[in-house]
Amino acid sequence: MMDRLNTGSKLDGSRILLGVLGGTVAILDQTTKAIVRAVLPLHDSIEIIPGLLSFTHAHNYGVAFGFLNNVNFPFKTAFMTLVALTALTAISIYAVRSDIPRMAVKIGLALVIGGAIGNLIDRVTAGYVVDFIDFYWRGWHFWAFNVADAGITVGASLLILDMIWMDRNVSETI
Numbered sequence: 001m002m003d004r005l006n007t008g009s010k011l012d013g014s015r016i017l018l019g020v021l022g023g024t025v026a027i028l029d030q031t032t033k034a035i036v037r038a039v040l041p042l043h044d045s046i047e048i049i050p051g052l053l054s055f056t057h058a059h060n061y062g063v064a065f066g067f068l069n070n071v072n073f074p075f076k077t078a079f080m081t082l083v084a085l086t087a088l089t090a091i092s093i094y095a096v097r098s099d100i101p102r103m104a105v106k107i108g109l110a111l112v113i114g115g116a117i118g119n120l121i122d123r124v125t126a127g128y129v130v131d132f133i134d135f136y137w138r139g140w141h142f143w144a145f146n147v148a149d150a151g152i153t154v155g156a157s158l159l160i161l162d163m164i165w166m167d168r169n170v171s172e173t174i
Contacts (some may be wrong), residue, residue: 014103014106015096015106018095018106018107018109018110019110021107021110021111021114022110022111022113022114022117023114024114025110025111025114025115025117025118025147025148025151026114026115026117026118026121026148028147029114029115029118029119029146029147029148029151030118030121032132032146032147033118033122033130033132033146033147036055036057036130036132037057037130040055040056040057040132041057042057042058042059043056043057043058044056044057045057045134051136051137051138052135052136052137053133053134053135053136054134054136055132055133055134056132056134056144057130057132058130058131058132058134058144059126059128059129059130059131060128060129060130060131060144061076061077061080061127061128062080063080063083077123077127077128080123081120081123081124084116084119084120084123085120087116088113088116088117088120091109091112091113091116092113094109095109095110095113102162102166104158104159104161104162105158105159105162107155107158108154108155108156108157108158108159108162109155109159110155111151111152111154111155111158112151112152112155112156112159113155114148114151114155115147115148115149115150115151115152115155116148116152117148118146118147118148118151119146119148119149119152129146129148130146131143131144131145131146131149132144132146133145133146133147133150
């Protein structure tokens with residue numbers, strides 16, 4: 001009986017650790033956003049590294065990198081929340097149901113899921129995502145982002161690098 005329970009279980013030690021990693025990203029994201037909301041009025045900045053980095057309180061009503069931020073359409077907030085929730089659900093189901101042998105993929109999925117949860121909390125509670133990390137060089141500013149966005153970007157990069165690396169190491173069969 002115990003063997004049947006163990007063989008059917010997908011909750012091994014690495015999944016627990018990756019759940020903790022994803023949860024840590026979401027908690028760190030929400031904590032930093034709460035600090036920004038508490039100490040930095042909307043659109044105000046604090047220079048961290050002169051000529052390179054500021055913390056600037058911004059609201060993103062769109063998707064990644066401010067895409068669709070200034071586009072208005074009926075039920076935009078509900079639509080954006082539904083899209084984010086659908087993506088998070090699909091990725092989470094894939095992560096739980098798949099037997100993923102490579103640690104880079106597991107870490108990448110955990111970072112993406114944690115970041116998606118962090119930004120989804122903002123969408124559900126406020127209708128927008130708080131961004132505050134503002135990198136710039138001279139007059140050029142990269143899009144403002146947050147800890148969740150960084151987790152998603154690093155996680156997606158790990159997934160892409162894994163796909164590229166796996167393609168190079170797959171033997172050809174004819």
